[in-house]
Amino acid sequence: xxxxxxxxxxxxxxxxxxxxxxxxxxxxxxxxxxxxxxxxxxxxxxxxxxxxxxxxxxxxxxxxxxxxxxxxxxxxxxxxxxxxxxxxxxxxxxxxxxxxxxxxxxxxxxx
Amino acid sequence: xxxxxxxxxxxxxxxxxxxxxxxxxxxxxxxxxxxxxxxxxxxxxxxxxxxxxxxxxxxxxxxxxxxxxxxxxxxxxxxxxxxxxxxxxxxxxxxxxxxxxxxxxxxxxxxx
Numbered sequence: 001x002x003x004x005x006x007x008x009x010x011x012x013x014x015x016x017x018x019x020x021x022x023x024x025x026x027x028x029x030x031x032x033x034x035x036x037x038x039x040x041x042x043x044x045x046x047x048x049x050x051x052x053x054x055x056x057x058x059x060x061x062x063x064x065x066x067x068x069x070x071x072x073x074x075x076x077x078x079x080x081x082x083x084x085x086x087x088x089x090x091x092x093x094x095x096x097x098x099x100x101x102x103x104x105x106x107x108x109x110x111x
Numbered sequence: 112x113x114x115x116x117x118x119x120x121x122x123x124x125x126x127x128x129x130x131x132x133x134x135x136x137x138x139x140x141x142x143x144x145x146x147x148x149x150x151x152x153x154x155x156x157x158x159x160x161x162x163x164x165x166x167x168x169x170x171x172x173x174x175x176x177x178x179x180x181x182x183x184x185x186x187x188x189x190x191x192x193x194x195x196x197x198x199x200x201x202x203x204x205x206x207x208x209x210x211x212x213x214x215x216x217x218x219x220x221x222x223x
Contacts, residue, residue, distance in 0.1 A: 048209065099157050
Protein backbone atom coordinates (compact mmCIF):
# COMPACT_ATOMS: atom_id res chain seq x y z
CA UNK A 1 0.00 0.00 0.00
CA UNK A 2 1.38 3.43 -0.94
CA UNK A 3 -0.09 5.05 2.13
CA UNK A 4 -1.79 8.43 2.12
CA UNK A 5 -0.73 10.42 -0.90
CA UNK A 6 -0.66 14.20 -0.92
CA UNK A 7 0.14 16.65 -3.68
CA UNK A 8 1.85 18.91 -4.19
CA UNK A 9 4.58 18.38 -1.59
CA UNK A 10 5.56 22.02 -1.74
CA UNK A 11 3.59 25.03 -2.90
CA UNK A 12 4.77 28.61 -3.09
CA UNK A 13 2.21 31.18 -4.10
CA UNK A 14 1.46 34.85 -3.83
CA UNK A 15 -1.09 36.42 -1.57
CA UNK A 16 -4.52 36.43 -3.15
CA UNK A 17 -4.00 33.36 -5.28
CA UNK A 18 -6.11 30.23 -5.04
CA UNK A 19 -4.42 27.15 -3.62
CA UNK A 20 -5.69 23.59 -3.95
CA UNK A 21 -4.21 20.76 -1.92
CA UNK A 22 -4.99 17.18 -2.83
CA UNK A 23 -5.19 13.95 -0.90
CA UNK A 24 -5.69 10.30 -1.75
CA UNK A 25 -6.51 8.28 1.38
CA UNK A 26 -5.63 4.65 1.95
CA UNK A 27 -8.04 2.39 0.14
CA UNK A 28 -10.73 1.05 2.46
CA UNK A 29 -10.42 3.80 5.04
CA UNK A 30 -13.71 5.54 5.68
CA UNK A 31 -12.46 8.54 7.64
CA UNK A 32 -10.38 11.40 6.31
CA UNK A 33 -8.89 14.32 8.21
CA UNK A 34 -7.21 17.55 7.17
CA UNK A 35 -4.76 19.09 9.63
CA UNK A 36 -2.63 22.22 9.65
CA UNK A 37 0.67 22.35 11.53
CA UNK A 38 2.59 25.47 12.52
CA UNK A 39 5.21 26.13 15.14
CA UNK A 40 2.92 28.56 16.91
CA UNK A 41 -0.24 26.49 17.04
CA UNK A 42 0.97 22.93 16.61
CA UNK A 43 -1.26 20.36 14.91
CA UNK A 44 -4.79 21.65 14.33
CA UNK A 45 -7.70 19.64 12.96
CA UNK A 46 -9.40 21.55 10.16
CA UNK A 47 -12.08 19.15 8.98
CA UNK A 48 -13.11 15.52 9.31
CA UNK A 49 -15.00 13.43 6.74
CA UNK A 50 -16.67 10.10 7.37
CA UNK A 51 -17.84 8.10 4.37
CA UNK A 52 -17.19 11.17 2.20
CA UNK A 53 -19.48 13.38 4.28
CA UNK A 54 -18.08 16.35 6.25
CA UNK A 55 -18.83 15.62 9.90
CA UNK A 56 -16.90 18.30 11.74
CA UNK A 57 -15.57 21.45 10.06
CA UNK A 58 -15.36 23.56 13.19
CA UNK A 59 -11.61 23.83 12.76
CA UNK A 60 -11.81 25.51 9.37
CA UNK A 61 -10.43 28.97 10.09
CA UNK A 62 -12.71 31.02 7.88
CA UNK A 63 -14.71 31.08 4.70
CA UNK A 64 -11.57 31.29 2.61
CA UNK A 65 -11.06 27.60 3.40
CA UNK A 66 -13.17 24.87 1.84
CA UNK A 67 -12.82 21.11 1.58
CA UNK A 68 -14.49 18.51 -0.54
CA UNK A 69 -14.51 14.75 -0.79
CA UNK A 70 -16.28 13.81 -4.02
CA UNK A 71 -15.50 10.11 -3.62
CA UNK A 72 -13.81 7.69 -1.25
CA UNK A 73 -10.43 8.03 -2.92
CA UNK A 74 -9.99 11.78 -3.25
CA UNK A 75 -10.25 14.95 -1.23
CA UNK A 76 -9.24 18.57 -1.76
CA UNK A 77 -8.59 21.48 0.55
CA UNK A 78 -8.89 24.84 -1.13
CA UNK A 79 -7.84 28.28 0.08
CA UNK A 80 -9.17 31.24 -1.84
CA UNK A 81 -7.81 33.85 -1.55
CA UNK A 82 -4.64 32.77 0.21
CA UNK A 83 -2.90 34.97 2.78
CA UNK A 84 0.63 34.87 4.26
CA UNK A 85 -0.75 33.65 7.59
CA UNK A 86 -1.95 30.49 5.83
CA UNK A 87 1.67 29.40 5.45
CA UNK A 88 1.97 26.04 7.18
CA UNK A 89 2.30 22.33 6.57
CA UNK A 90 -1.04 20.76 5.72
CA UNK A 91 -1.51 17.08 6.46
CA UNK A 92 -4.14 14.68 5.29
CA UNK A 93 -4.77 11.55 7.33
CA UNK A 94 -7.08 8.59 6.91
CA UNK A 95 -8.28 5.87 9.23
CA UNK A 96 -10.65 2.95 9.39
CA UNK A 97 -11.12 2.99 13.13
CA UNK A 98 -8.52 4.10 15.64
CA UNK A 99 -5.11 4.42 14.04
CA UNK A 100 -4.66 7.43 11.79
CA UNK A 101 -2.25 7.24 8.89
CA UNK A 102 -0.78 10.57 7.89
CA UNK A 103 0.41 11.66 4.50
CA UNK A 104 3.77 13.38 3.99
CA UNK A 105 2.16 16.81 4.05
CA UNK A 106 2.12 19.83 1.77
CA UNK A 107 4.34 22.72 2.78
CA UNK A 108 2.52 25.88 1.76
CA UNK A 109 4.26 29.23 1.59
CA UNK A 110 2.19 32.29 0.79
CA UNK A 111 4.29 35.33 -0.06
CA UNK B 112 -7.55 19.87 23.11
CA UNK B 113 -4.26 21.21 24.19
CA UNK B 114 -2.53 23.92 22.27
CA UNK B 115 1.12 23.79 21.36
CA UNK B 116 3.16 26.81 22.21
CA UNK B 117 6.10 28.27 20.38
CA UNK B 118 8.65 26.21 22.28
CA UNK B 119 8.37 22.46 22.44
CA UNK B 120 9.58 20.67 25.53
CA UNK B 121 12.88 19.04 24.66
CA UNK B 122 14.48 15.87 25.97
CA UNK B 123 18.13 15.42 25.19
CA UNK B 124 19.72 11.98 25.75
CA UNK B 125 22.82 10.02 24.87
CA UNK B 126 22.67 7.11 22.48
CA UNK B 127 22.00 3.93 24.39
CA UNK B 128 20.18 5.61 27.25
CA UNK B 129 16.55 4.96 27.99
CA UNK B 130 14.16 7.83 27.24
CA UNK B 131 10.91 8.69 28.95
CA UNK B 132 8.50 11.12 27.35
CA UNK B 133 5.53 12.28 29.38
CA UNK B 134 2.07 13.49 28.49
CA UNK B 135 -0.77 14.78 30.64
CA UNK B 136 -4.35 14.66 29.44
CA UNK B 137 -7.41 16.40 30.81
CA UNK B 138 -10.43 14.43 29.63
CA UNK B 139 -11.32 11.74 32.16
CA UNK B 140 -13.63 10.17 29.56
CA UNK B 141 -10.73 9.40 27.23
CA UNK B 142 -10.49 5.66 26.71
CA UNK B 143 -7.94 5.28 23.95
CA UNK B 144 -4.45 6.75 23.71
CA UNK B 145 -1.88 6.85 20.96
CA UNK B 146 1.73 7.88 20.62
CA UNK B 147 2.97 9.29 17.33
CA UNK B 148 6.49 10.00 16.12
CA UNK B 149 7.12 12.84 13.69
CA UNK B 150 10.47 13.04 11.99
CA UNK B 151 11.61 16.22 10.32
CA UNK B 152 9.81 16.79 7.03
CA UNK B 153 7.38 13.91 7.52
CA UNK B 154 3.91 13.34 8.84
CA UNK B 155 3.22 11.83 12.26
CA UNK B 156 3.65 8.07 12.36
CA UNK B 157 1.84 5.70 14.71
CA UNK B 158 4.10 4.08 17.32
CA UNK B 159 1.93 2.37 19.89
CA UNK B 160 -1.52 2.63 21.44
CA UNK B 161 -3.20 1.64 24.68
CA UNK B 162 -6.78 1.35 25.85
CA UNK B 163 -7.97 2.63 29.19
CA UNK B 164 -8.51 -0.90 30.53
CA UNK B 165 -4.75 -1.41 30.47
CA UNK B 166 -1.92 0.14 32.47
CA UNK B 167 0.97 -0.93 30.33
CA UNK B 168 1.65 -2.05 26.81
CA UNK B 169 4.94 -3.04 25.25
CA UNK B 170 6.16 -2.90 21.71
CA UNK B 171 9.54 -3.24 20.14
CA UNK B 172 11.84 -1.10 22.32
CA UNK B 173 8.86 1.02 23.37
CA UNK B 174 6.55 0.80 26.35
CA UNK B 175 3.53 2.95 27.08
CA UNK B 176 2.33 3.43 30.64
CA UNK B 177 -1.07 4.80 31.52
CA UNK B 178 -2.00 6.21 34.92
CA UNK B 179 -5.67 7.06 34.80
CA UNK B 180 -5.72 8.31 38.38
CA UNK B 181 -3.53 11.28 37.56
CA UNK B 182 -4.35 11.36 33.84
CA UNK B 183 -0.80 10.72 32.80
CA UNK B 184 0.69 8.85 29.87
CA UNK B 185 4.32 8.06 29.24
CA UNK B 186 6.36 6.59 26.43
CA UNK B 187 9.53 4.76 27.30
CA UNK B 188 12.11 4.08 24.62
CA UNK B 189 14.81 1.57 25.49
CA UNK B 190 18.36 1.89 24.20
CA UNK B 191 17.61 5.13 22.39
CA UNK B 192 19.19 5.47 18.96
CA UNK B 193 19.93 8.54 16.82
CA UNK B 194 17.09 7.46 14.54
CA UNK B 195 14.70 8.00 17.43
CA UNK B 196 15.32 11.75 17.22
CA UNK B 197 11.94 13.26 16.40
CA UNK B 198 8.96 15.05 17.89
CA UNK B 199 6.66 12.73 19.82
CA UNK B 200 2.95 13.43 20.24
CA UNK B 201 0.41 11.78 22.46
CA UNK B 202 -3.23 11.73 21.38
CA UNK B 203 -6.43 10.74 23.16
CA UNK B 204 -9.90 9.73 22.06
CA UNK B 205 -13.08 9.10 23.97
CA UNK B 206 -16.38 7.32 23.58
CA UNK B 207 -15.94 5.99 20.10
CA UNK B 208 -15.11 9.39 18.66
CA UNK B 209 -13.14 9.29 15.44
CA UNK B 210 -11.40 12.55 16.26
CA UNK B 211 -8.26 12.34 18.41
CA UNK B 212 -7.06 15.26 20.49
CA UNK B 213 -3.34 15.77 20.06
CA UNK B 214 -1.23 16.82 22.98
CA UNK B 215 1.77 19.04 23.07
CA UNK B 216 4.71 17.48 21.27
CA UNK B 217 8.06 16.72 22.86
CA UNK B 218 11.25 16.99 20.89
CA UNK B 219 13.65 14.10 21.52
CA UNK B 220 17.28 14.69 20.61
CA UNK B 221 19.61 11.72 20.71
CA UNK B 222 23.32 12.47 20.78
CA UNK B 223 25.65 9.82 19.32
